[in-house]
Amino acid sequence: MPRPSIEFWFEFASTYSYLTVMRIGDAARRAEVDVVWRPFLLGPVFLALGWNDSPFNIYPPKGRYMWRDLARLADKYGLPFRLPGRFPRNGLLAARVALIGAREGWVERFSQAVMAANFAEDREISEPAVIADILAALALPADDILQRAQAAPNKLALREQTDRAVELGLFGAPSFRVDGELFWGNDRLEDALAWARGERLPPAVG
Amino acid sequence: MPRPSIEFWFEFASTYSYLTVMRIGDAARRAEVDVVWRPFLLGPVFLALGWNDSPFNIYPPKGRYMWRDLARLADKYGLPFRLPGRFPRNGLLAARVALIGAREGWVERFSQAVMAANFAEDREISEPAVIADILAALALPADDILQRAQAAPNKLALREQTDRAVELGLFGAPSFRVDGELFWGNDRLEDALAWARGERLPPAVG
Numbered sequence: 001m002p003r004p005s006i007e008f009w010f011e012f013a014s015t016y017s018y019l020t021v022m023r024i025g026d027a028a029r030r031a032e033v034d035v036v037w038r039p040f041l042l043g044p045v046f047l048a049l050g051w052n053d054s055p056f057n058i059y060p061p062k063g064r065y066m067w068r069d070l071a072r073l074a075d076k077y078g079l080p081f082r083l084p085g086r087f088p089r090n091g092l093l094a095a096r097v098a099l100i101g102a103r104e105g106w107v108e109r110f111s112q113a114v115m116a117a118n119f120a121e122d123r124e125i126s127e128p129a130v131i132a133d134i135l136a137a138l139a140l141p142a143d144d145i146l147q148r149a150q151a152a153p154n155k156l157a158l159r160e161q162t163d164r165a166v167e168l169g170l171f172g173a174p175s176f177r178v179d180g181e182l183f184w185g186n187d188r189l190e191d192a193l194a195w196a197r198g199e200r201l202p203p204a205v206g
Numbered sequence: 207m208p209r210p211s212i213e214f215w216f217e218f219a220s221t222y223s224y225l226t227v228m229r230i231g232d233a234a235r236r237a238e239v240d241v242v243w244r245p246f247l248l249g250p251v252f253l254a255l256g257w258n259d260s261p262f263n264i265y266p267p268k269g270r271y272m273w274r275d276l277a278r279l280a281d282k283y284g285l286p287f288r289l290p291g292r293f294p295r296n297g298l299l300a301a302r303v304a305l306i307g308a309r310e311g312w313v314e315r316f317s318q319a320v321m322a323a324n325f326a327e328d329r330e331i332s333e334p335a336v337i338a339d340i341l342a343a344l345a346l347p348a349d350d351i352l353q354r355a356q357a358a359p360n361k362l363a364l365r366e367q368t369d370r371a372v373e374l375g376l377f378g379a380p381s382f383r384v385d386g387e388l389f390w391g392n393d394r395l396e397d398a399l400a401w402a403r404g405e406r407l408p409p410a411v412g
């Protein structure tokens with residue numbers, strides 16, 4: 001039997017994607033499941049639903065709750081968290097770079113560094129200088145990667161990946177796809193991994 | 207120290223409230239936490255957010271996902287589930303009755319029976335005859351309870367409880383309140399119970 005795998009759809013602007021990006025690698029390795037990293041953009045997905053901003057901004061009670069929930073969950077997972085000065089940040093450049101990282105094997109550490117910059121260090125991840133810093137700190141050739149990230153074929157690839165997200169019925173991030181099953185939200189990571197292994201879903205902790 | 211408790215805010219029309227109504231009693235008894243049952247109506251809460259229907263109907267991709275997620279979760283919890291012929295059903299009468307049940311100690315078994323009628327038996331819970339059947343099956347005085355449920359003071363009490371939900375920042379159901387902390391969704395039941403006990407939040411199953 002081939003090793004099981006899950007598709008991990010995420011967006012760098014997304015708060016709950018932060019939690020999952022930080023923990024999916026370890027969780028999947030423990031579960032012996034491969035992760036196919038699929039960065040995409042929520043903007044077009046939200047526009048298709050009629051939202052021109054994050055629903056956490058459009059619906060203030062949801063937004064207030066989300067920030068508190070995020071702080072509690074970060075604490076639960078032992079992750080640092082600082083309320084970002086701006087939300088949502090534009091994750092376009094980071095997603096273009098991550099697309100290259102997914103092909104070249106460094107998407108996990110790059111994505112973790114970008115997410116930490118956004119949600120633990122309050123840095124402006126839409127700025128090329130910030131992304132270049134992050135790449136350099138990972139000992140990756142920043143100039144070369146940024147150039148390829150912004151070249152037409154890679155821009156098109158991200159656009160196509162985002163179109164695919166809409167086609168697949170995604171409406172938020174993070175999302176997981178396993179054998180045609182869609183799981184939405186950081187809360188469903190464990191269920192998605194169990195599904196990939198062909199197991200019954202794990203019981204709730206209680 | 208007094209025994210810890212949580213407020214459980216739920217709506218009979220709500221799919222994820224179904225899951226929690228069926229399992230909160232046992233989970234809370236195991237955790238040695240008391241549950242204060244708070245039936246309310248989502249309609250006014252959603253109207254305050256600009257929605258005149260369930261967001262699962264307004265946003266079809268969210269709705270399609272929710273029904274599949276619900277079926278998977280029902281299976282995970284060992285609960286029966288049948289796609290209801292109508293969604294959302296009007297939970298007004300059931301909520302009025304549950305308000306009396308919360309005072310008189312039979313809210314849990316009544317709520318479980320109504321939720322099973324809606325989401326496992328596809329019965330029309332907005333009909334007084336269905337609610338009367340459910341009360342009678344629980345050996346409760348149906349006529350007397352329905353009369354008190356529809357009397358002015360009880361109608362007002364439900365209206366006030368729903369107003370309170372909006373004031374507290376609730377935007378969906380089920381929700382839990384513990385010492386001023388809000389937790390939203392069936393997925394947060396375990397965290398809410400842990401919070402009530404003053405424990406760190408339980409780790410995710412992995």
